[in-house]
Amino acid sequence: MITIRDIAKRAGVSASTASRALNNNSRISEATIKKVKKIADEMGYLPDYNAKNLTNGEANAVGVVFPVGSETASNPFFINILSGINSELVKRQYSLSVAIANTDEALLENVRSMVVQGKIKRFILLYSKFNDAISEFLRENKLRFVVIGQPTSSNDFYVDNNNVEAGITATDFLLKKLHVKFPIFVESSNDWTYEQQRYQGFKKISNESLVDFDNVQVSSDNVEEIEKFIFEHPQIDGIVATDDFRGLRFLNYFKKIYPKKSLSIVGFNKSFPASLVQDNFHSIDVFPDQMGIKTVILLFSDRENQEINIKKHLIVSHKISDEIGF
C-alpha cells in the first residue's frame, strides 16, 4: 500500500506538507501543491479511509435509514432513491451505510452504533413520521439529516415532491385529457401526508371544473365497504389513486361489479409495465432517483453550495406519462 509518506519522499517534502498539499491547504504554495498532486497521481495514491476517519473523528459515510415494517418498504422505488443517493456520494468520496431493522428499538440501536462507534455524522431518513425516536436522537446529537417526505418538525431538512401540484396534474389530466365526468380519489387508510396533499390538488381541480367527485379508502381490510361504495356510485368513470397498486386494486373491484364498464386511471410511481393493465392507465413519475440526488445535495449544503445553504428543503418535479413501464 502506498502512503502519504511515499509521495512525500518522492516529492522531496515532508509528510505534513504532502498531506496539506493533497487537502489544498492555503498555506502551501501552488507550485508544491501541483507537484505533490502530480506525484500522488502517478503513484496511484489513494487515501486510507479508516486512517482519515480516525484522525478526523468523522466517517466518510452517510447513514441511510429505512422505515420499519415492510408495508412501506416493499416499494420498489427505494432502490432508485438509493441509486440517486450513491451517485452523489461517490463524487464526494463518501460511502452509503444502511440502517434497516424490524423494530423501532433495533433500528435506533443500529443508528446509535453508527454514530457512536462509526462516527457517522450525516443521515438520510427514507421516511418521515411523528414522534420518531431516530429523528429525536439525531437532533439531540446535533447531527445533520435530511428526510424524504414532509418533515414533522419545522427545523428539519427535507426533500419532497410538490404533492398538491401533483394531485392537480393528475386530476387535470383525468378531466381534461381523458374527459372524465365523475372522478374518485383513491387513497389508503393511513392518512399519509402526501395523500392528503394529493387530495387537496384533486379537490381543487374537481371543484373548479364543477364536476361531481368523491373519495374512498382502499385497504385490505375493508373490502365490503369498497364494494358497497362502488355499488352506490355506478357513475364513476375515472380515478386518481395515490399509488399504482391501489389504483389497480380499485379497478379490479370495479370490474368485478361492472365487468362491461371501463375506467380511466391516474396513479403514481410508474410501478407497472404499460402492458400490465388493459384500461386507460396512466401514472405520475415522481423521479425517486432525483430525490436521492437532491437529498445528498441538501445534506452537504453546509459545506458546499452557498445559495442552497439557506434553504431547508428541495422540491423534485413530477411528470405524468402515458407509457408506464419498469
Add this chain to the structure above:
Amino acid sequence: MITIRDIAKRAGVSASTASRALNNNSRISEATIKKVKKIADEMGYLPDYNAKNLTNGEANAVGVVFPVGSETASNPFFINILSGINSELVKRQYSLSVAIANTDEALLENVRSMVVQGKIKRFILLYSKFNDAISEFLRENKLRFVVIGQPTSSNDFYVDNNNVEAGITATDFLLKKLHVKFPIFVESSNDWTYEQQRYQGFKKISNESLVDFDNVQVSSDNVEEIEKFIFEHPQIDGIVATDDFRGLRFLNYFKKIYPKKSLSIVGFNKSFPASLVQDNFHSIDVFPDQMGIKTVILLFSDRENQEINIKKHLIVSHKISDEIGF
C-alpha cells in the same frame, strides 16, 4: 469519549491487557477478563470502529452490490434481502455498505474503492451473471463473497432457492389442487437460470401427470406474439409464471381475448395484495429475508460455523401460499 485506556486505568491493568480481555484473548485469565468486561460495561465503553479498522487493516463492513440496471432492481424483494442481511450483520458488529451504480464501470469503481480505500474484505452480490467484472475483481484479490442466485463459477459461494423444486411445487399445486388440465409456463425472454430451473420442474410434473402443456415468453416487446399464442391456445386454464407481475400481465392479455374465461395462476414472490386480482391467484414465497440471513452465515462461515465451513452454498426453502399480500 471513553477509550480502552480509561477502562485499563480503572481496572488497574495496562491498555493491552484491557484490549486482549475485551477480545477474549486466551492468554488472559478468566478473572481479569471478567473484571475488565464488567468495568467496560459499567463505563459504557464502545470501541471506535475506525481505530479498530485501522489497526486491523480490515473494515467491519460488508459490501452489498446491486445489479446494474433497474430492470432487475425494481424487484421489491431486494429490501427484504437487505433486512435479512443486516439483522445478521449487527450481531457481528458489522455494518452494511452499499454499492449501486448505473454502469458496470461505475459499479466496479465503487467496489474497488471499498476494497482499496475502505478495506472491506467481504461482499455480497445481489445478482449473478457470467463474465462479471466485479466477481473477477473479488476473486483476483482473494476476497470472500457470496452471490445470491446460481453461481457462474463452481468455486463461488452462493445462496439460492431450489428452483426446480419450486417449479414442481407450483405445478403440482396447479394440477392437483386447482385441477388445471392445460397449463402454460410463462417466463421472461431473458432466459434467467432460475426460470430454466423452474421450467424443468414444471415440465417434469406436467409429463408425469400426462397433461398437455406449453410455454411462452412474456415481455414488453412481443405483445403480438403473446396474443397470437393465446388465440391459438384457447384451452389454457392455468399458468405457472416465473414472477407475479408476468403472471398478471399474461392474465390481462388472456382476459382481453377471452373475457369470460378464467385462469388459475401460480406466480412467485408474493408481490401483490391478495385483493389485487380477481382470479385464482397464488404465489410462491421464496423468503428473501431468509436468503439475506443465510448469505451472511455463509459469508462468515470461515470464522464461525465449522459444520457449514465445508459447504459452498446454502438453500432457502420456499412455500406456496393462498393468501398473497404485502
Add this chain to the structure above:
DNA sequence: CTGTTAGCGCCTTCAT
C-alpha cells in the same frame, strides 16, 4: 498471564 513499546496512516499544532 501481563506490561512495555511501537506502529497502523493521517492530520495538526507548534515551531522555524
Add this chain to the structure above:
DNA sequence: ATGAAGGCGCTAACAG
C-alpha cells in the same frame, strides 16, 4: 511556506 513531533484509539510483537 514548510518540517518535526505528537496523537487519534486500538492491537500486536516482544519481553518478562
